[in-house]
Amino acid sequence: MNDTPTPVRLEGLNVRYGAVKAVRDLSLSVWAGSVYALLGRNGSGKSSLVRCLLGQQRAASGQIHLLGEDAWRRRTRLMRRVGVVPEEPDAPLAMTARQLAAFCSHLYPTWDDASVAERLSRFAVPRGVPFGRLSKGQKGQLMLTLALGHRPELLVLDDPTIGLDVVARREFYEELVAELADRGATVLITTHDLAAVEGIATHVGILKDGELLVDEGLEPLKARFRTLRFGPERAPAAGELRGLGALAVCKTAWGLEAVVPRFDEAVAARLQAEGDVAVAVEAMSLEEIFSAVVGNGAGGEA
Amino acid sequence: MSAVVHIDPKDAAPIWRQIEDGVRRLVASGALAPGAPVPSVRELARELRINPATVAKGYQRLVDAGVLLVRRGEGTFVADNPPPTTATERREELAAAARRFAALAATLGAARSETVNSIEKAWDEFAAARKGRGQ
Numbered sequence: 001m002n003d004t005p006t007p008v009r010l011e012g013l014n015v016r017y018g019a020v021k022a023v024r025d026l027s028l029s030v031w032a033g034s035v036y037a038l039l040g041r042n043g044s045g046k047s048s049l050v051r052c053l054l055g056q057q058r059a060a061s062g063q064i065h066l067l068g069e070d071a072w073r074r075r076t077r078l079m080r081r082v083g084v085v086p087e088e089p090d091a092p093l094a095m096t097a098r099q100l101a102a103f104c105s106h107l108y109p110t111w112d113d114a115s116v117a118e119r120l121s122r123f124a125v126p127r128g129v130p131f132g133r134l135s136k137g138q139k140g141q142l143m144l145t146l147a148l149g150h151r152p153e154l155l156v157l158d159d160p161t162i163g164l165d166v167v168a169r170r171e172f173y174e175e176l177v178a179e180l181a182d183r184g185a186t187v188l189i190t191t192h193d194l195a196a197v198e199g200i201a202t203h204v205g206i207l208k209d210g211e212l213l214v215d216e217g218l219e220p221l222k223a224r225f226r227t228l229r230f231g232p233e234r235a236p237a238a239g240e241l242r243g244l245g246a247l248a249v250c251k252t253a254w255g256l257e258a259v260v261p262r263f264d265e266a267v268a269a270r271l272q273a274e275g276d277v278a279v280a281v282e283a284m285s286l287e288e289i290f291s292a293v294v295g296n297g298a299g300g301e302a
Numbered sequence: 303m304s305a306v307v308h309i310d311p312k313d314a315a316p317i318w319r320q321i322e323d324g325v326r327r328l329v330a331s332g333a334l335a336p337g338a339p340v341p342s343v344r345e346l347a348r349e350l351r352i353n354p355a356t357v358a359k360g361y362q363r364l365v366d367a368g369v370l371l372v373r374r375g376e377g378t379f380v381a382d383n384p385p386p387t388t389a390t391e392r393r394e395e396l397a398a399a400a401r402r403f404a405a406l407a408a409t410l411g412a413a414r415s416e417t418v419n420s421i422e423k424a425w426d427e428f429a430a431a432r433k434g435r436g437q
Contacts, residue, residue: 035353152358181344181354198311199352219316280405283314 005068132216139169
């Protein structure tokens with residue numbers, strides 16, 4: 001572990017567009033063998049971060065280390081070791097899958113013809129049809145195939161399943177899972193498909209307005225978030241809920257609902273001591289945690 | 303394999319634990335017989351679309367506990383003599399289910415006696431049906 005550099009290491013990253021700060025003083029690491037899901041609403045700074053990481057854009061300040069090297073200065077060399085599935089499938093419209101694969105094979109010394117051919121068959125992507133005439137799902141599958149073709153050390157997936165139907169999305173994730181099983185690659189993925197990424201991610205980052213509000217393992221994150229539901233006649237005062245560190249407190253048709261970001265035995269004991277006020281304590285899916293964190297008007301610490 | 307393991311993202315237990323518990327339950331109920339093959343890590347991960355490392359962690363714990371065994375080059379199987387569910391495990395699982403039931407009963411406004419009665423009735427019905435099937 002010690003001799004391989006951390007695949008992604010950002011320190012104090014700032015990205016500005018004129019007066020607008022898209023990313024503020026952001027630090028995060030993606031460890032070897034992990035699957036880091038970077039989540040955020042549109043305009044939260046995800047794409048700026050990814051572009052800086054891939055050397056497509058210069059940061060205002062901060063350090064960006066990709067596979068242990070400077071992401072900007074070494075960008076050309078580094079891209080041979082990274083597989084990228086961009087947000088918008090991007091390839092010359094007239095080129096067929098066969099031509100694209102042949103083209104890419106010359107760019108990468110580590111190109112694996114056999115696995116590319118096998119993957120295209122599994123996806124049933126026609127090899128002789130121009131890129132521009134493939135379906136959206138086929139384009140996504142082809143992009144993933146090309147991104148994996150050179151056996152990259154790091155895979156960067158920028159909202160790879162956006163606009164894909166349920167079946168194409170499932171196939172995409174099945175293929176990603178198979179790749180993880182076979183090679184154990186390191187992955188950085190941005191997505192809005194939280195249900196799908198929940199089973200695959202080992203780490204989660206949640207961006208809001210250019211700030212990283214959450215940056216931790218998926219398991220500890222899920223272990224500390226709980227929804228508390230109170231009946232109408234037993235709802236505690238807002239101050240009491242703040243004392244528990246409640247993030248999102250909202251009145252529902254049934255009473256009061258609060259999300260507690262640091263639920264533990266002490267919180268449970270306190271609720272117990274105050275009489276059976278908590279009607280229900282429920283674990284949360286990643287999607288619910290995400291909504292509570294970014295939907296929280298005040299922003300701040302999660 | 304007709305027996306399946308389910309994953310629930312809203313479950314408080316981590317996914318590897320859900321796999322571990324799910325397989326244990328299938329073995330305990332006889333749905334997975336001693337010596338029966340179980341899906342490979344790769345197959346199960348792909349089917350459930352979850353990280354293979356998570357499946358591997360659940361399987362490893364089952365191997366360590368003697369529920370599953372790995373035969374090199376052949377695959378993973380239920381052990382010939384899987385350890386029976388321990389008294390502690392049974393107690394914990396029963397207690398957890400009882401807490402859920404008690405919470406439901408309290409929410410419905412049922413009295414203690416009514417709640418206990420309903421469990422006894424359900425038990426009697428289940429026992430009678432089981433007897434009827436000759437088990």
